[in-house]
Amino acid sequence: MDQHVIHPEIDQDSATFWDSAREHKVKIQRCDSCGKFRFPPSPSCYYCGQIGATWKLIEGIGTVYSWIVIHHPVDKRLANEVPFIVALVEIAEGPRIVGRMHESNPENMRAGMAVQIEYTDIDSELTLINFKPAIESK
Amino acid sequence: MIVEPFHIYDMSLESDGACALLVTSSDRARDCRKMPVYVKSAAYISKATLGDPLWADSFLWPDLTENYTKLIAPKIYEEAGISVEDIDIAEIYDCFTYTVLMGLEGLGFCSKGEGGPFAASGEIGLGGTIPTNTHGGMLSEAYVHGMNVVAEAVLQLRGEGGTRQVPDARIAVVTSGATTIGSACILST
Numbered sequence: 001m002d003q004h005v006i007h008p009e010i011d012q013d014s015a016t017f018w019d020s021a022r023e024h025k026v027k028i029q030r031c032d033s034c035g036k037f038r039f040p041p042s043p044s045c046y047y048c049g050q051i052g053a054t055w056k057l058i059e060g061i062g063t064v065y066s067w068i069v070i071h072h073p074v075d076k077r078l079a080n081e082v083p084f085i086v087a088l089v090e091i092a093e094g095p096r097i098v099g100r101m102h103e104s105n106p107e108n109m110r111a112g113m114a115v116q117i118e119y120t121d122i123d124s125e126l127t128l129i130n131f132k133p134a135i136e137s138k
Numbered sequence: 139m140i141v142e143p144f145h146i147y148d149m150s151l152e153s154d155g156a157c158a159l160l161v162t163s164s165d166r167a168r169d170c171r172k173m174p175v176y177v178k179s180a181a182y183i184s185k186a187t188l189g190d191p192l193w194a195d196s197f198l199w200p201d202l203t204e205n206y207t208k209l210i211a212p213k214i215y216e217e218a219g220i221s222v223e224d225i226d227i228a229e230i231y232d233c234f235t236y237t238v239l240m241g242l243e244g245l246g247f248c249s250k251g252e253g254g255p256f257a258a259s260g261e262i263g264l265g266g267t268i269p270t271n272t273h274g275g276m277l278s279e280a281y282v283h284g285m286n287v288v289a290e291a292v293l294q295l296r297g298e299g300g301t302r303q304v305p306d307a308r309i310a311v312v313t314s315g316a317t318t319i320g321s322a323c324i325l326s327t
Contacts (some may be wrong), residue, residue, distance in 0.1 A: 039197060040197065046198055065202075066202060068141050068142060068143075069139075069141070069142035070141055070142075071139040071140060071141065071142060072139075072140045072141065083142075095197065095198075096197045096198075098197075106142065
């Protein structure tokens with residue numbers, strides 16, 4: 001899937017996240033004090049305020065909390081990609097992650113539907129975390 | 139359609155404009171030319187998300203079908219000594235139509251989930267139970283970042299609403315904000 005990207009500014013808080021994505025894994029922070037997973041990466045916990053976290057690999061699955069369908073390209077370089085779906089996904093570990101949905105038909109979207117991470121390699125430096133409908137194991 | 143489900147008319151205008159609000163003590167206001175409008179209560183609220191309020195909108199706020207208005211209404215009503223039934227007009231910050239729906243529900247003008255049908259029924263129009271955004275709001279008048287929302291409440295309470303004047307407008311609720319963070323006040327004659 002074509003995906004024009006404005007490269008994220010990778011800083012000391014988020015470097016581990018982006019490094020893991022490049023390896024087709026996802027690591028997010030788990031607070032050393034209260035144990036909650038948090039996203040996006042930050043120096044302190046959104047829930048208890050403490051500094052100190054351990055990076056953990058996540059399973060890579062979740063459910064769709066909600067989604068939007070982008071029709072209007074805010075940047076003309078996106079003109080060939082619209083319409084596309086952006087989902088707000090509640091991952092199994094608790095927090096939510098935003099990502100492009102690899103699903104072309106908005107009619108197939110359902111609140112609560114199971115999704116899994118789809119890694120989208122943009123270039124040698126950057127891999128994006130996107131989502132696709134979860135593959136059912138029969 | 140811009141971003142489904144928001145159509146272009148669900149989004150406020152882009153405007154260059156200005157508003158001025160003169161805030162002073164009631165002692166001083168008594169001697170001014172214009173009839174004073176009083177701030178009966180005011181509050182600012184942010185659901186506790188330590189460290190990064192901008193992300194909180196989507197990532198941490200548990201239920202995106204409600205916003206700050208639900209949390210702030212009890213505070214401003216109690217401080218003003220009123221209940222929702224006492225309010226004559228509502229000026230709800232309308233960067234998007236969605237904030238009006240959440241505001242109508244959060245402020246208690248209708249129950250959760252009823253914002254759409256309530257608005258569609260005409261109850262928020264000039265002759266309705268709670269005339270809302272009587273100037274057309276930021277969706278139709280201009281987007282002056284909420285300042286024109288406050289200004290309209292003041293004009294209504296002063297009786298300067300012209301053809302859009304709500305008869306006997308004495309108490310107004312004014313809100314400012316979109317999702318997790320916001321402020322509100324009760325103004326009265």
